[in-house]
Amino acid sequence: MPQPPSSRSQVPGFKVMEVLARVAELRAAGRDVISLCAGEPSGGAPAPVSEAAAALHASGTPLTYTPALGIAELRQAIAGHYRRWYGLDVAPRNVAVTTGSSGAFTLLFLTAFNPGDRVVLARPGYPAYRNILKALGIEVIEIPCGPQTRYQPTPELLDAAAATHGPLAGVVLASPANPTGTMVNRAELGALADWCREHDARLVSDEIYHGITYPGPDAADPRGVCAWELDQESIVISSFSKYWGMTGWRLGWSLVPDSLLGAVDALASNVALCPPAPAQRAAVAAFSEESYAAGEQSVAQFSATRAALLERLPELGWGAAAPADGAFYLYADLGEQLGAWPDSGAYCAALLEAEGVALTPGVDFDEDGTTAVRLSFAAGEDAVREAVDRILRFQAAHRG
Numbered sequence: 001m002p003q004p005p006s007s008r009s010q011v012p013g014f015k016v017m018e019v020l021a022r023v024a025e026l027r028a029a030g031r032d033v034i035s036l037c038a039g040e041p042s043g044g045a046p047a048p049v050s051e052a053a054a055a056l057h058a059s060g061t062p063l064t065y066t067p068a069l070g071i072a073e074l075r076q077a078i079a080g081h082y083r084r085w086y087g088l089d090v091a092p093r094n095v096a097v098t099t100g101s102s103g104a105f106t107l108l109f110l111t112a113f114n115p116g117d118r119v120v121l122a123r124p125g126y127p128a129y130r131n132i133l134k135a136l137g138i139e140v141i142e143i144p145c146g147p148q149t150r151y152q153p154t155p156e157l158l159d160a161a162a163a164t165h166g167p168l169a170g171v172v173l174a175s176p177a178n179p180t181g182t183m184v185n186r187a188e189l190g191a192l193a194d195w196c197r198e199h200d201a202r203l204v205s206d207e208i209y210h211g212i213t214y215p216g217p218d219a220a221d222p223r224g225v226c227a228w229e230l231d232q233e234s235i236v237i238s239s240f241s242k243y244w245g246m247t248g249w250r251l252g253w254s255l256v257p258d259s260l261l262g263a264v265d266a267l268a269s270n271v272a273l274c275p276p277a278p279a280q281r282a283a284v285a286a287f288s289e290e291s292y293a294a295g296e297q298s299v300a301q302f303s304a305t306r307a308a309l310l311e312r313l314p315e316l317g318w319g320a321a322a323p324a325d326g327a328f329y330l331y332a333d334l335g336e337q338l339g340a341w342p343d344s345g346a347y348c349a350a351l352l353e354a355e356g357v358a359l360t361p362g363v364d365f366d367e368d369g370t371t372a373v374r375l376s377f378a379a380g381e382d383a384v385r386e387a388v389d390r391i392l393r394f395q396a397a398h399r400g
């Protein structure tokens with residue numbers, strides 16, 4: 001008899017990837033599909049990065065293993081990025097380059113937490129946090145976070161979670177968050193960092209959407225606040241995928257406290273040997289002036305697309321929506337537009353088949369998100385405007 005998969009592997013798949021698979025099938029069949037399901041900037045990598053990759057391959061330079069935590073040039077460049085954006089002096093040795101931010105989460109969760117530890121997540125939230133932690137035998141405590149706290153955890157919510165479940169070993173925070181796009185300000189992040197220090201819990205700060213923000217004119221921290229500005233025992237995780245548009249390059253990084261550095265290095269050398277060598281060498285060019293300018297241009301385009309979407313949101317007739325302070329998502333309840341569909345999953349499936357518009361059902365991010373959807377506006381203004389027209393046609397055709 002075949003042996004079954006391990007119990008720890010029994011986690012749900014990421015529904016975004018399932019939707020993307022159907023998008024690929026429809027496009028292969030000749031359908032015109034607008035994909036607003038994935039957090040994937042349409043512009044791709046900055047030109048200097050692509051040029052560096054092309055030059056590397058043309059040179060015939062052998063692409064051998066690199067140090068487990070990344071090449072020195074890239075770790076130095078990332079440290080320089082923290083000086084540029086946050087005024088932080090980060091030692092390059094505290095930078096761990098990883099195979100995407102997903103590799104960083106797996107590596108740092110393995111290092112920071114023991115099986116049976118309790119780690120808190122906000123709900124709605126990115127499902128891979130929950131599923132990676134569960135696969136590692138860590139107890140996940142999800143805190144329902146609604147509009148009253150702008151979908152973010154608070155010290156009061158952490159107190160309540162600890163009182164109910166027992167001592168907490170960690171708190172995972174995302175700002176800007178996926179799927180809501182909401183952010184915490186410096187005072188709010190400071191309060192969470194203080195709570196973690198006082199309760200001997202590790203703060204893990206997901207900052208992959210830093211730089212993709214839509215602040216008002218008086219914003220004190222327009223790109224977001226880095227947790228290391230407040231607590232260098234926290235873990236910071238970031239990526240080249242969003243601000244630099246390098247999703248398929250599979251390259252991320254973490255700022256690792258000295259107390260974890262040796263263990264992270266040892267684990268990294270066993271788990272992945274090293275991050276992708278060509279991506280590392282090309283990514284050094286992501287920190288050129290031209291690449292930063294390309295990133296800012298992309299953010300301006302996201303901002304224009306966001307404004308166009310919010311302008312047309314009343315036409316859609318959906319319910320409550322989270323304020324998209326950053327990232328490139330709209331997370332909204334379908335309200336009366338759910339109509340006869342039993343849940344948002346059925347709505348999204350029918351919309352994709354009928355009109356060729358791919359959205360992500362909210363249950364991917366929240367077990368109670370059965371009436372919500374996430375729309376990614378990273379595809380650009382023209383795509384979003386056309387998608388809204390199609391959604392309106394779909395909803396009109398199925399109005400009771």
